[in-house]
Amino acid sequence: MSTPSAPRTARDFARIELTRLILANARAQLAEVGPGELSVRQIARELGMASSAVYRYFPSRDHLITALLIECYDESGEAVEAAERAVPKAQLARRWGATAHALRDWALVNRHEYALLYGSPVPGYAAPQDTIGPAARVPAVFLGLVADAEERGVPLPSPHAPVPRKEKASLAPIADMVGRPIGDERLVRAMMTWPLLVGQISLELFGHLYRGVLDYDAHFAHLVDRAALDLGFR
């Protein structure tokens, strides 16, 4: 919107360059302090400019955070997609494993960024529409895997629990979003695997329990294997 699609003048170039610099510096700061402690003044200081000048590029701290949010969603999405892409398409279990481990690995390296994406929302802050696209990238990879399994007619292990009507209705929009046919039973299992994944990573990163007790690497790996089994990936 405010950024010109094609930079024409020298000022345009300077503008997008400085925007990039500010964002990069914010990102660097995020590697150390966590989303809530992100300081516009600190960014300005680092860049050798007045804090007020930053507001020429981002109208508020929240806008900056939103940009950071999109960047991180895309970055994690890219990481997950790349990991999944590297595995032969026929090997569903390994593709799933690569996906899940890629997300966790990215989260471990980028703790505060993960907190920004999947932790408690910042202030009263409501994520604008621009973020939902990038936010869906990682789940999209996962749901794509499930759709592949469906397409291939991969059977699901027993027991098959009945899916109540309400749940079916609730899941219908999700199935539409994927755009490919997924059976109810399979979709339900997928919709249980996603919070399992995010929940486990969050519990580990936020250290809310089992700190120093659980071997997170081993447990996560086993958890992923179990999920693969449950989803019929192997």
Added chain:
Amino acid sequence: MSTPSAPRTARDFARIELTRLILANARAQLAEVGPGELSVRQIARELGMASSAVYRYFPSRDHLITALLIECYDESGEAVEAAERAVPKAQLARRWGATAHALRDWALVNRHEYALLYGSPVPGYAAPQDTIGPAARVPAVFLGLVADAEERGVPLPSPHAPVPRKEKASLAPIADMVGRPIGDERLVRAMMTWPLLVGQISLELFGHLYRGVLDYDAHFAHLVDRAALDLGFR
């Protein structure tokens, strides 16, 4: 430590009363603003005292937050324990359902408090030892259920996946914490159910995905039913 175990003087009474008042006010503020925006000055203002006076009772904002953390862990623990207690002991599935729904219900009513407990940690803040006891109350209820099922010899539905040695070693300290025998397969399933529960509630509350798409009530109920099945509770 600093609080005398038995109030002896008038000043002691005033002290514990004011401490209670500050905490209560902080808690009330938490109902509206979220843990990161909690303001010591605002609390002082509300209580009609100088902000510096608050520091006579809590040496820092983090100490106040820690007290709040313990209070909320206990409150949610109490809510969950009460819900579980109200169900006849023999009905494992219903006890589990009551437990899970009680946690979600508490979280829905106390959003910021839930964020404090299970969201991203506040600043650089590391939760002190005092919190791990209260923090374990809710998981303890759940693990107690699992131990009951074990004691009763309730069978687990197939398939039983092998538990690798590393995972067994990782889980051993957890089993010790419970203090009652739980088989590996059962414990693994339990240790997958907990992040599932927290993950689902977090995803719902933090609105990271499926906002306005999913029927959270129906989905959560079904998810709990499935977990009950998986744990052999019915």
Added chain:
DNA sequence: CAGAACCGAGAGCGGTGCTCTCGTTTCGTT
């Protein structure tokens, strides 16, 4: 070439956590 648009710097507003000092009150001890 003039006007408009944009820019960076600086001052300033109201807010924050926290510290220090000061005069007062209360407590435990002699």
Added chain:
DNA sequence: AACGAAACGAGAGCACCGCTCTCGGTTCTG
């Protein structure tokens, strides 16, 4: 009963924060 120590509340102040406004200078555009 009196004294010293400890605790107390209030206020000023420090360094930080997000954000706004104004002002002089640059750059682009018609």
